[in-house]
Amino acid sequence: MGEAEPKIARKPRADAIRNRERVLDAAKVVFSAGGPDASLDAVARRAGVGIGTLYRHFPTREALFEAVYRREVDQLGDFAEELKGEPDPVKALRRWLGANVDLVSTKKGMLAALAIASYGSCDLYAYSFERLTRAIGLLLARAVEAGEIRDDVSAEDLLRALVGMCYLHDQVGWQANVVRLMDVFVDGLLVRKPG
Structure with a gap:
């Protein structure tokens, strides 16, 4: 046979x-x-x-929640790839951070469902953290290599700062507040040129 x-x-x-x-x-x-x-x-x-x-x-509802979130994470990873061609690496980093606020906005509306979707498994969180850290690391490395950003902050540090800022704000209009605070944060990372 x-x-x-x-x-x-x-x-x-x-x-x-x-x-x-x-x-x-x-x-x-x-x-x-x-x-x-x-x-x-x-x-x-x-x-x-x-x-x-x-x-x-x-x-299932959870499968849909997870698919929406994964797609958003993938789009942010792809956006970082697009931005690496931006002539101004600090501007590229700021644009990516701003785009990330939209992802967090989507996720805030889905937190309970995401917790259910990933119950018993950290795959979703591990996947998103790794993908977003890699994306921000790409843009951060360009800015450091260009001598624009200090080299003593990691991609993980920057991502955690962004996420922390997003979750501390629940009032109406919080997204604009977070983008403004991230600009202040990035300003603090700029290399001071002797003048």
């Missing part, structure tokens, strides 16, 4: 990929506004798909 032929994984159809992306876009908006209790029906309506389509892509 011959060996069974290996199954060849089919690529998802283009419409299935579009539906998945629309669900993720809609979920980010709905979850950011409504937190962990936001309705999955609201996500499906906003995405323009049926609830069955949503569940085919994301069988």
